[in-house]
Amino acid sequence: MGIHKNAVLTPTGREILVRRVVEEGQRPMSVATAMGVSLRTARKWVSRFRSEGVPGLYNRSSRPHRSPAQTPAALAEQIAVLRRQRRTGGEIAATMGVSRATVFRILGRLGMNRLKSLEPAEPVRRYERAEPGEMIHIDIKKLDASKNPGDEGGALIQ
Template sequence: MKLHANAPLGPKGRAFMVRRVTDDGLSLAEAAEAAGVSERTAGKWVRRYRAEGEGGLLDRSSTPKTVHNRTPDDRVEAIEALRRIRLTGPEIAELLEMATSTISAVLKRIGLGKLSRLEPIEPVRRYEKSRPGELIHIDVKKLGRIRGVAGHRIVGRKAAQRGPSRNDAAGVRRSQTGYECVHVCVDDCTRLAYVEVLADEKAQTAIGFLKRAVAFYRSHGVTVERLMTDNGSAYRSAVHALACRRLGIRHIRTQPYRPQTNGKAERFIRTMLREWAYASVFGSSAERAAALSGWLERYNFRRRHGALGHRPPIERLRELTGNNVAGIYI
């Protein structure tokens, strides 16, 4: 077991306990009681310290010195060679006349337990559109509603779980407080962002958000051409497709199980959570939502963005369009 260095009876805690015996003159029983361990445990660490010094207070490996039934190295090499030509575990076991369980254990040990591990790692493909509005990214992040009880991010998971009551200040069971949906939209070229906190992520809600996002970008002189989303049910609906056609927007969906395709929205959400949603202790969901507009104004107009040469999105937009929109904000 690997303990944290500052655990109560980790290496530092053991050294403190041992010195209370060797330097301060406490008895084993007194030192053990103060450390919250048995006298036998305290005696073990004192003996190790006296025999080995500070090194004796470290955890010892539980791995046996000799493994008598370990698969020979030449067999491991043969298993790896056969795996690299895409043979399955049972096929390798049959060819080498070995137990399937042994083959499975060896493959796991050498990091080839899954055939997908043999596929070359795809390089990260970074791109950035050259025109504002050429592509916008939309995504949704769910946030638990705040009903007067601090959550695990403030008091820690254990404290939140052992709280005095399972009901919040309003008498509502905590597990029933539900979620709010933060809809985000980011322009690929300028990173100019539009965000709303809404009740759900249904198709009509998503359509309303899209229309307001398009109006927001239009107010900054930007015409939205294409939209990228994930494969959520709202974005796959017929009414959403119709809304995109009426807005003159081509809708693109990400490859299933590859959220990184919509990476700019994902990255924006991480920044938003760190700097807004989780940055302060909010007394209610309404208080948290009220703080959003101030943070978003700072993000768009003042916060320096590393990918934009340490300039805010609005400066990038002004550079590309020639419009002086620094004083406009919705």
């Protein structure tokens, strides 16, 4: 995760904060005030340091470890089956009795949110030649007639 330029506590700053509290014995309130953070923030990092050590001071995802309210896998599979039949999100929502937002969230998670994602990828077309330079490309263009007023065709005269 990137840290913005005005961040008060980088992982190094967090380590300085917890070392002042844990090793030097300073009060969390005085360290928090000196470093420009709240007491709650200081206590959070000290607690993480005590439970996890230095690795606990680094940024981590805020995503929950589990999602108990997530749509059941059986319902998601039924939605996927209907999508493979090329049904629209609205049709699937009406058939399954769930909201369109739920249907599109599930389709996005499954990578089926666009109908073109159901199509097989078109193979790459390559031209292979036996010899290098076998197929030569020549650009032919007319030059601007205003540059050579006597030449009607616009050809370059040297």
